[in-house]
Amino acid sequence: MANSDAVSRGDLIVELADVHLKLASAAGPVNILRGIDLSVGRGETVSVVGPSGSGKSTMMMIMAGLERPTSGLVRVAGHDLGGMDEDKLARFRRDHVGIVFQAFHLIPTMTALENVAIPLEFAGRRDAFERAHAGLEAVGLKHRTTHYPGQLSGGEQQRVALARAFSSEPSLLLADEPTGNLDGETGAQVIRLMFDLAKNRGATLVLITHDPALAARCDRAIRLVDGLIESRDGTKANLRPILASGV
Ligand SMILES: Nc1ncnc2c1ncn2[C@@H]1O[C@H](COP(=O)(O)OP(=O)(O)OP(=O)(O)O)[C@@H](O)[C@H]1O
Numbered sequence: 596m597a598n599s600d601a602v603s604r605g606d607l608i609v610e611l612a613d614v615h616l617k618l619a620s621a622a623g624p625v626n627i628l629r630g631i632d633l634s635v636g637r638g639e640t641v642s643v644v645g646p647s648g649s650g651k652s653t654m655m656m657i658m659a660g661l662e663r664p665t666s667g668l669v670r671v672a673g674h675d676l677g678g679m680d681e682d683k684l685a686r687f688r689r690d691h692v693g694i695v696f697q698a699f700h701l702i703p704t705m706t707a708l709e710n711v712a713i714p715l716e717f718a719g720r721r722d723a724f725e726r727a728h729a730g731l732e733a734v735g736l737k738h739r740t741t742h743y744p745g746q747l748s749g750g751e752q753q754r755v756a757l758a759r760a761f762s763s764e765p766s767l768l769l770a771d772e773p774t775g776n777l778d779g780e781t782g783a784q785v786i787r788l789m790f791d792l793a794k795n796r797g798a799t800l801v802l803i804t805h806d807p808a809l810a811a812r813c814d815r816a817i818r819l820v821d822g823l824i825e826s827r828d829g830t831k832a833n834l835r836p837i838l839a840s841g842v
């Protein structure tokens with residue numbers, strides 16, 4: 596997608612405007628995000644790079660409605676998250692956001708199928724188990740539905756997590772270092788799958804990564820430093836200087 600400034604408002608899936616987050620700590624208040632402005636269009640893929648502690652995961656939690664900013668505007672899929680109570684936020688997440696973490700976060704006492712189906716059941720979907728079956732098939736795990744996470748390899752667990760994240764057909768997929776716990780080839784498979792699923796379903800992808808090659812697969816990269824977007828870019832051609840400056 597072209598520069599999102601040129602995209603009409605209705606096609607924006609993520610809008611952050613002057614987002615600040617200040618948290619208390621033993622050493623006094625810490626400014627974790629210091630004025631983030633970011634727009635991401637429908638179907639766009641954006642990587643988020645930057646040093647450890649720069650606020651990448653925190654920014655993602657704010658996009659997911661899992662963390663509230665101290666100030667600023669957060670609008671996702673057309674919904675202003677600032678005005679929502681906890682129940683509304685939970686419904687918003689269920690309907691619009693899929694999340695994949697580095698550590699998979701599957702429920703160990705549930706099978707692969709249950710891990711994908713249970714959130715759908717909570718959402719009141721009568722076809723939860725059929726959808727979960729289809730989701731696991733889409734990530735190549737039809738033959739692993741009755742396995743528990745402990746009986747699955749890391750790559751398989753992350754594929755279950757992907758099936759779960761996509762099962763509600765979210766408009767926004769958030770991935771926080773999704774290959775951080777996987778070896779190179781397994782990670783590459785998970786990434787291919789994630790990009791394919793996002794593309795096929797028209798989902799917007801925001802991907803945190805320390806891997807420059809992976810960041811370069813996205814339509815554009817943004818780099819966070821010390822709670823601020825230091826550089827941004829609308830074209831792949833200009834990604835290299837951002838990535839070369841140290842992720
Ligand atoms: N609940 C909290 N209370 C106080 N400080 C916090 C809290 N959560 C995060 N921080 C601080 O906010 C800063 C940003 O953290 P964040 O996890 O967003 O970084 P990150 O860019 O994702 O880093 P990494 O690449 O290591 O995952 C860090 O300095 C962290 O210590």
Ligand SMILES: [Mg+2]
Pocket residue numbers: 651652653771
């Ligand atoms: Mg992080």
